[in-house]
Amino acid sequence: MQLSVPRRAPAPAVKALRIGVADRALAPAPPSPEPSAAARPEVEALLARRARAVLHRDAAELAATAAPAHRAAQAELERRTARVPLAAWSYRVTGLDGGGDRLTADVRLDHRITGYDRHPATATRRLTLERSGGRWLLAADRPVGGALLWDLGTVRAVTGRHCLVLGLGTAAEAELLARAADRAVPAVSAVWGTGWAGRLLLYAPGSLDQLARLLDAGAADYQGIAAVTTASTGPSDTAPADRILVNPEAYRGLSDLGRQVVTTHEAVHVATRAATRPWTPLWLSEGAADWTAYLHTGRTAQQIAPELAADVTAGRLPRALPADAAFGTTATGLAQAYEQAWFACTLIARRHGPRALTTLYRTIAATGSADADRTTTVDRALRKVLGTGLAAFTADWRSQLAAELTTPTPSPRPAG
Template sequence: MTGGGLTRRGALLLAAGGLLQLSAPGAAPARGAGLDAAVAVPLAAPSQADRRSAETLLARYADAVLRRDAAALAATAVPAFRPGQAELLRRTAEVPLAAYHPRLTRLERSATGLTAEVQLDHRIAGYDHHPVTATRRFTFSDRDGQWLLAAEDPVGSALLWDLGTVRAVRGAHSLVLGLAAPADLAALSAAADSAVPAVSAVWGSSWADRLLLYAPGSLEQLSRLLDAAPGDYRGIAAVTTAASGAPKAAPADRILVNPEAYGELSDLGRQVVTSHEAVHVATRADTRPWTPLWLSEGVADWTAYLGTRRTTRQIAPELAADIAAGRLPAALPRDSDFATTADGLAQAYELAWFACTLVARRHGTRGLVALYRAVAATGSAEADREATVDRAMRRVLGTGLAAFTRDWRSALRQELG
């Protein structure tokens, strides 16, 4: 949590600095100065028994949440914290939790009891293959020789239910969990249900054929879910991310919607955005760290715009204006061009869409899909990325990256110049 005042840790550090200055080496304490009162007595480290008790209590807490047992959950907390525990059950009542598991990573003694840092894992039933991990800080208080929970606070990114009561809307191919208005959640579910079969028609049905979407109620809430500054995602309508507990290289599997940017779009725009993000989920198995963003974002836009009957100038208005003004790009977009705060972000997406459109025009949908999968199969973490794309292009398209880039620039000039 940020703010204008000192954090508790900051205040403690300043206080410690003051004590060090008062007792600097070589300075003899004055008689009767009460030196003993100024020296903080170190707190004893938690015992193994304390750790076992904390782990047992956390396991009871998690089991009660998963079983939605209000009485059992209340029994883990001091009276003052029980309303907060009841609120947790209320906020998660519609969340289909398949797992809820705390892992104690650090335990310290404080002046009032114990403080624990916990990795809290959960999985959404039917959607999560890997746990979503959130860091929490729990406070334990001693009551008649028994440790009980006295507080729980998020550290870093928030969970959706930290921000309010979660509503769930289930569609034929989707689950939307959100804090937005019920009508907005239903509309998002409908867009997701339309996106899934359209995306499967291009990419096949080997993926899950369903979408998990989170719909926070504001940009500020989205930023808290992503542990990011609100300005980083102000103009981004949606983002697809991997579960935070998934392996490092795991591709994205859930869609987070920015209600402010998404709400400003037309019905067609919302459908295109939802379909675009659905492509990222569908292609997760064929997306690698060496897949260039111009290719992954380009195929997502190309798929999303299929069947919309939009012209190139309608899909790429910023790019058309640039080329009309004589600003023809020299190369395909770099990954850095797709940063959420990058200048020319719209042009980067339009350039990527046009590149994939060019492949599909000349080699068909199968050629574009084959190229995407060939890049995944051809590369490695150690290999040069451009060389990987070049090899994949030669194998699938019969032309190298340099020649393709020249053709792409020529097509841009011809079509939009």
């Protein structure tokens, strides 16, 4: 604002003016906003514009949000996601730092897949922004933590009756996975009911290293793991979107039956997520998934649990149901932990019926709490549903392991 002072102003007026100027000079200046804070509204507008461009496949608009050196990457993003049926894509700025003509923004990227995600899958990204031509433009976009599938390559899509496979491998591999998923969904619903989405979203990276990048983990941690479900525990109306991630190197090495068992097992985790709580023991959640997956396969206990059978035959009978730590991807005796869990759930279903197993699962979810002792929660649920406590059930489980999994020593052939 410009002050206009008459050239021949009366002395008091001039004096008053001079006092006012002096007062303003001595008063502390109001704090200036940090450059990054001042830029926030413009950055948020840029990211909203970018999100609309991604969602609507507007190549020109997407390129216009990026600095010239980064525009080729925008065309690559559009190409890589061309087959991904996006229902939503949005950014939320969680941190902004820098000044001058360069900023770093930490953002949460939420996206949903059409027909599969009721709630968004979330990723953390770190963006570099440059000031050019009087506006902020994207100069770099990097994952923080787990990568997104299209960070790693061009995504192909295969749609089944009950599933969508998004993959980086061959079309044949994606179609094979879709067929297994289509068989898994009705098999799981037959046991666990239809009160879940009844469809599966599967990610098939092209290598173990790519799987590790999606999970933000070391490749060695998932060397022998054929698939993993990223569903969080809790009700589906609050937990993030489900994804079944396949380790292509381990999955390729399985038989047709093995691939079906793995896919059905992971489908159980998706179907039971709403009834899975932090206090649900892993021997129950993993055992129930394996029991469902092996149901009607015609496989014997010796065939399903060969490592456990070898241990029992050698006199190494487990003392207790496997602890959660036994299911770590690099835990010693991981195969035995899964086989012990499968046998426990098989025993429940055989003695009390399949409905008792699913009821037990849901009862533990409904009657426990984060503050309650988990052993007490499981014991009470067992008594309520099966009429037996945890100690008695464990003793019965050990007895049946010894009876059913001990391999008889072959009788020597008579001489002569």
